[in-house]
Amino acid sequence: MEDSLIIRGIEFRSRLWVGTGKYKDFAETKRAIEASGADVVTVAVRRTNITDRKTENLLDYLDPRQYKILPNTAGCYTVEDALRYSRLAREAGVSDLIKLEVIGDEKTLFPDTIGLLQATEILAKEGFIVLPYTNDDPVMAKRLVDAGAAAVMPLAAPIGSGLGIRNPYNMKIILEQATVPIIVDAGVGTASDVAVAMELGCDAVLLNTAIAGAKDPIAMAEAMKYGVLAGRLAYKAGRIPKKLYATASSPVDGML
Amino acid sequence: MRLTINGEVMDTIRAATVQELLNELKIVPARVAVEVNLKVVRKAEYETYRLSDGDTVEIVNFVGGG
Numbered sequence: 001m002e003d004s005l006i007i008r009g010i011e012f013r014s015r016l017w018v019g020t021g022k023y024k025d026f027a028e029t030k031r032a033i034e035a036s037g038a039d040v041v042t043v044a045v046r047r048t049n050i051t052d053r054k055t056e057n058l059l060d061y062l063d064p065r066q067y068k069i070l071p072n073t074a075g076c077y078t079v080e081d082a083l084r085y086s087r088l089a090r091e092a093g094v095s096d097l098i099k100l101e102v103i104g105d106e107k108t109l110f111p112d113t114i115g116l117l118q119a120t121e122i123l124a125k126e127g128f129i130v131l132p133y134t135n136d137d138p139v140m141a142k143r144l145v146d147a148g149a150a151a152v153m154p155l156a157a158p159i160g161s162g163l164g165i166r167n168p169y170n171m172k173i174i175l176e177q178a179t180v181p182i183i184v185d186a187g188v189g190t191a192s193d194v195a196v197a198m199e200l201g202c203d204a205v206l207l208n209t210a211i212a213g214a215k216d217p218i219a220m221a222e223a224m225k226y227g228v229l230a231g232r233l234a235y236k237a238g239r240i241p242k243k244l245y246a247t248a249s250s251p252v253d254g255m256l
Numbered sequence: 257m258r259l260t261i262n263g264e265v266m267d268t269i270r271a272a273t274v275q276e277l278l279n280e281l282k283i284v285p286a287r288v289a290v291e292v293n294l295k296v297v298r299k300a301e302y303e304t305y306r307l308s309d310g311d312t313v314e315i316v317n318f319v320g321g322g
Binding site: 069 | 261262263264281282283287288289290291294296297298299314315316317318319320321322
């Protein structure tokens with residue numbers, strides 16, 4: 001049963017996207033990603049260790065021919081920095097994909113949506129496939145699409161918070177008006193949170209801490225895989241409406 | 257030649273081009289991106305891009321991130 005997600009002609013087989021941060025080591029990263037079934041992984045751009053060349057490289061463990069590498073601009077607080085990291089990421093990598101973050105606040109890591117909008121517009125014009133990390137704000141989602149975003153990635157809750165979707169109603173509005181894929185990015189805590197996102201109709205979920213920070217990351221990665229699948233199937237199946245009162249499941253006819 | 261590479265001042269660089277610098281530092285070019293004085297140097301230009309005394313060079317790669 002093929003149910004691929006396509007963004008600007010790129011086919012994603014998995015609707016679970018995973019980060020590669022916060023793992024114990026690269027071996028655990030690799031095992032967790034394999035267990036998750038994800039075919040897209042996010043990475044950050046940082047200085048190469050120029051003095052100790054024995055340090056291992058993440059890409060020794062995650063073959064870019066097997067996984068779609070999605071670089072982020074995590075840690076960037078200005079448009080200028082986000083552009084700089086994006087351009088370096090494109091040169092270091094193999095594609096035009098960029099998970100664009102312009103952070104506005106250290107404590108919440110909420111996006112600076114004004115900067116995000118500016119950076120999205122500039123990078124889209126430079127040919128990047130821009131996937132902006134943004135608030136669960138339906139108006140901003142629209143503005144980002146107008147600026148050239150290839151998909152919109154609203155947060156469920158603050159990065160690493162594990163709170164799940166805090167505003168499902170906003171998410172529904174974002175989905176209703178969406179003309180590009182909507183990928184929930186950040187804030188989910190466990191498999192049911194992921195299922196809720198998918199049941200709402202989100203196209204994919206991107207997460208990191210919920211797996212990497214679990215007591216058993218490999219088992220949680222597998223749970224997330226099924227959470228996405230269950231949620232997606234339920235969304236496509238079409239759930240029953242919620243009602244206040246009961247409706248009997250067993251027939252009244254034939255009773256004594 | 258004196259270069260500032262990833263924030264460190266290095267006085268004894270012999271490399272004349274970006275490619276030679278990566279060789280000197282034993283860095284595989286495929287997995288990095290290089291910026292000289294805030295401008296990204298394309299991989300195709302590594303052989304020809306000449307470094308000058310006092311240049312600020314950044315060499316980055318991918319690390320784990322969310």
